[in-house]
Amino acid sequence: xGSQRFSRVYRPAILVGLIVAAVLGTAGDVVAQxxxxxxxxxxxxxxxxxxxxxxxxxxxxxxxxxxGNLGPGGHIAVNQMYVRYMVPQVGDGEVPVVMVHGATLTxxxxxxxxxxxxxxxxxxxxxGHPVYVPDQVGxxxxxxxxxxxxxxxxxxxxxxxxxxxxxxxDEGAWPNFRFGSTPGQPYSDSQFPVTAVDELAKQGVPDVTxxxxxxxxxxxxxxxDLAGQLNGAVLMGHSQSGSFPLEAAxxxxxxxxxxxxxxxxxxxxxxxxxxxxxxxxxxILVVFGDHRETPTGIPTLxxxxxxxEACQALISRVRSAGGQAQMLNPPERGIRGNSHxxxxxxxxxxxxDLILQWIDERxxxxxxxxx
Amino acid sequence: xGSQRFSRVYRPAILVGLIVAAVLGTAGDVVAQxxxxxxxxxxxxxxxxxxxxxxxxxxxxxxxxxxGNLGPGGHIAVNQMYVRYMVPQVGDGEVPVVMVHGATLTxxxxxxxxxxxxxxxxxxxxxGHPVYVPDQVGxxxxxxxxxxxxxxxxxxxxxxxxxxxxxxxDEGAWPNFRFGSTPGQPYSDSQFPVTAVDELAKQGVPDVTxxxxxxxxxxxxxxxDLAGQLNGAVLMGHSQSGSFPLEAAxxxxxxxxxxxxxxxxxxxxxxxxxxxxxxxxxxILVVFGDHRETPTGIPTLxxxxxxxEACQALISRVRSAGGQAQMLNPPERGIRGNSHxxxxxxxxxxxxDLILQWIDERxxxxxxxxx
Numbered sequence: 001x002g003s004q005r006f007s008r009v010y011r012p013a014i015l016v017g018l019i020v021a022a023v024l025g026t027a028g029d030v031v032a033q034x035x036x037x038x039x040x041x042x043x044x045x046x047x048x049x050x051x052x053x054x055x056x057x058x059x060x061x062x063x064x065x066x067x068g069n070l071g072p073g074g075h076i077a078v079n080q081m082y083v084r085y086m087v088p089q090v091g092d093g094e095v096p097v098v099m100v101h102g103a104t105l106t107x108x109x110x111x112x113x114x115x116x117x118x119x120x121x122x123x124x125x126x127x128g129h130p131v132y133v134p135d136q137v138g139x140x141x142x143x144x145x146x147x148x149x150x151x152x153x154x155x156x157x158x159x160x161x162x163x164x165x166x167x168x169x170d171e172g173a174w175p176n177f178r179f180g181s182t183p184g185q186p187y188s189d190s191q192f193p194v195t196a197v198d199e200l201a202k203q204g205v206p207d208v209t210x211x212x213x214x215x216x217x218x219x220x221x222x223x224x225d226l227a228g229q230l231n232g233a234v235l236m237g238h239s240q241s242g243s244f245p246l247e248a249a250x251x252x253x254x255x256x257x258x259x260x261x262x263x264x265x266x267x268x269x270x271x272x273x274x275x276x277x278x279x280x281x282x283x284i285l286v287v288f289g290d291h292r293e294t295p296t297g298i299p300t301l302x303x304x305x306x307x308x309e310a311c312q313a314l315i316s317r318v319r320s321a322g323g324q325a326q327m328l329n330p331p332e333r334g335i336r337g338n339s340h341x342x343x344x345x346x347x348x349x350x351x352x353d354l355i356l357q358w359i360d361e362r363x364x365x366x367x368x369x370x371x
Numbered sequence: 372x373g374s375q376r377f378s379r380v381y382r383p384a385i386l387v388g389l390i391v392a393a394v395l396g397t398a399g400d401v402v403a404q405x406x407x408x409x410x411x412x413x414x415x416x417x418x419x420x421x422x423x424x425x426x427x428x429x430x431x432x433x434x435x436x437x438x439g440n441l442g443p444g445g446h447i448a449v450n451q452m453y454v455r456y457m458v459p460q461v462g463d464g465e466v467p468v469v470m471v472h473g474a475t476l477t478x479x480x481x482x483x484x485x486x487x488x489x490x491x492x493x494x495x496x497x498x499g500h501p502v503y504v505p506d507q508v509g510x511x512x513x514x515x516x517x518x519x520x521x522x523x524x525x526x527x528x529x530x531x532x533x534x535x536x537x538x539x540x541d542e543g544a545w546p547n548f549r550f551g552s553t554p555g556q557p558y559s560d561s562q563f564p565v566t567a568v569d570e571l572a573k574q575g576v577p578d579v580t581x582x583x584x585x586x587x588x589x590x591x592x593x594x595x596d597l598a599g600q601l602n603g604a605v606l607m608g609h610s611q612s613g614s615f616p617l618e619a620a621x622x623x624x625x626x627x628x629x630x631x632x633x634x635x636x637x638x639x640x641x642x643x644x645x646x647x648x649x650x651x652x653x654x655i656l657v658v659f660g661d662h663r664e665t666p667t668g669i670p671t672l673x674x675x676x677x678x679x680e681a682c683q684a685l686i687s688r689v690r691s692a693g694g695q696a697q698m699l700n701p702p703e704r705g706i707r708g709n710s711h712x713x714x715x716x717x718x719x720x721x722x723x724d725l726i727l728q729w730i731d732e733r734x735x736x737x738x739x740x741x742x
Binding site: 035044050068069082086104108111119140155162203204205296 | 405406407409411412415416417418419420421422423424425426428430433438439440441442443444445446447448451453454455457458460474475477478479482483487489490493506511512513514515517520521523524525526530531533534535536537538539540541542543547554569570572573574575576577578581597600601668669
């Protein structure tokens with residue numbers, strides 16, 4: 001493991017000490033409580049079906065060395081997208097919802113929250129919607145293409161030819177995800193369950209999107225194809241994938257029945273009038289949390305308020321083209337303290353209800369002829 | 372992507388052509404049919420609870436460069452184990468079952484089969500058992516420690532310091548997983564759904580176990596801890612993880628109520644008499660498929676028959692120490708053609724029933740006092 005530094009026995013860092021002192025008023029082990037903290041709902045979940053499958057993918061021919069010398073060279077599948085799904089027994093006619101995670105995360109984002117409450121995946125199912133949760137290509141159960149790393153290791157390719165792996169530090173997450181502007185010091189009205197912030201940290205996985213997946217990102221086509229296979233779906237992206245629903249709609253607008261951009265990392269300003277006209281055919285909802293002026297702590301990234309304003313501009317363009325785009329800005333409704341991880345916030349079901357209401361009004365009630 | 376070779380548009384290779392010709396008698400696109408092929412059960416699945424959480428993990432301090440220069444250096448979580456679970460509404464008193472996947476795979480192994488049938492995860496739930504499906508540390512939603520790769524990329528560490536990534540080629544899987552001794556030519560009695568072999572290929576992810584996770588493998592302790600948190604569980608391993616239940620039991624025998632070794636990659640001969648005495652306290656079932664004499668095609672790996680015999684030897688040792696260890700050898704019962712991916716075979720539920728029967732007789736009916 002070379003230069004990696006492990007602390008084999010977990011010791012609460014100063015950071016955690018601050019949280020515990022501030023929030024719980026006591027010291028203790030805040031790790032490994034995950035299962036104990038997981039809550040059981042009051043009523044059973046009745047599923048017509050559940051399971052998993054893949055979308056997309058193609059064959060790559062690789063040498064024995066590229067496969068790690070485990071066996072002979074040959075073909076492997078690459079760029080496929082893993083999808084887990086749940087279909088409710090009741091409400092089978094509701095529009096399916098596809099939930100895509102953000103940078104350095106996986107589909108876990110939408111499951112049980114760090115403090116053990118129900119995730120949006122189950123909640124939307126309980127509200128009658130079939131839910132599909134992918135792992136982006138390059139991450140989680142979708143895997144990535146390992147060949148270049150083995151070539152570098154063997155000296156067959158230069159080190160700089162292998163892509164970078166991204167992860168956020170726990171300290172960096174505090175201002176960037178807007179739990180508080182200083183690590184360990186949550187906003188007084190923070191909706192994020194900060195006592196379980198170490199459980200969020202465990203959701204982090206290395207992200208090879210920057211150079212480790214083909215361009216354009218295969219996840220975009222896979223999402224478009226998935227929506228088509230579902231005969232229409234609401235595509236929901238978060239953060240890094242916040243703009244993915246837009247891109248998937250531009251590939252196949254007929255398959256996308258609605259686009260929900262949750263705290264999108266970007267709302268592109270570069271779309272042509274023709275692209276805007278295409279996006280105007282699909283209802284669009286953008287969702288942001290609170291404390292958007294917080295400096296991200298990452299000099300290369302704009303503040304979330306800057307991104308919020310870029311999304312307002314996109315909404316205006318789409319509306320000018322006759323589209324139904326709108327912003328869900330909880331602070332405007334008196335709902336304060338929501339973070340970047342809004343689907344995990346303590347009021348996550350309150351926010352979900354607002355999105356479900358929008359789906360009901362703007363997506364479900366649209367006749368197919370209007371699409 | 373440097374030296375990686377992509378075939379952007381999928382073209383059926385000779386291999387696939389052989390399968391299609393042999394099995395379907397027609398040519399066509401066998402890819403991207405996954406969702407269409409997924410089957411809906413006749414009766415709903417009623418869950419008391421479902422969701423996910425993590426077991427284990429610790430903090431590592433990393434530099435900005437080790438984190439990919441996404442933000443400032445700091446701490447991240449490493450070596451945590453992701454677990455997805457389903458608890459049935461009925462049968463809550465049945466023993467929980469933990470299902471661990473094999474090399475270059477993830478927990479997906481136990482979910483919907485490549486041809487769209489019900490996986491063991493759901494089937495065991497329908498039989499009343501709470502089911503817990505982890506991703507091994509270093510893979511899937513459990514993530515891995517990326518620092519060394521970024522250090523190599525930056526020239527701060529030598530290329531040979533980064534661990535190797537393992538994957539099986541599709542061609543190598545045919546003899547090693549015993550679908551047929553020659554790629555594309557299934558055994559006449561093969562139970563594996565070979566028309567969907569490309570969907571199995573998509574389950575493959577790079578495996579960094581050989582050098583990329585600490586020693587001992589954190590998954591072992593995490594499994595033991597999970598069993599303890601569940602107040603006792605049956606631990607089921609497959610292939611690479613086939614021996615993991617034994618190792619977890621040696622860490623905490625009181626937490627393991629039964630061990631199921633499905634096509635284990637090894638049954639260690641090195642256990643001391645004291646360790647065998649410990650294992651003799653826990654019911655053990657070893658499960659193998661058919662065609663075990665097939666050469667694996669991987670010179671460094673023994674045949675599955677050799678491993679079968681090593682497991683027979685371990686069973687004998689445990690029995691001599693008074694334990695309840697036994698072999699489930701389907702061919703002895705007239706069930707022929709099972710592969711290494713027995714949980715995905717066409718008769719996967721028949722095999723599951725035999726394991727469930729064993730759990731019922733040897734685990735569930737044991738009083739706690741006997742443990």
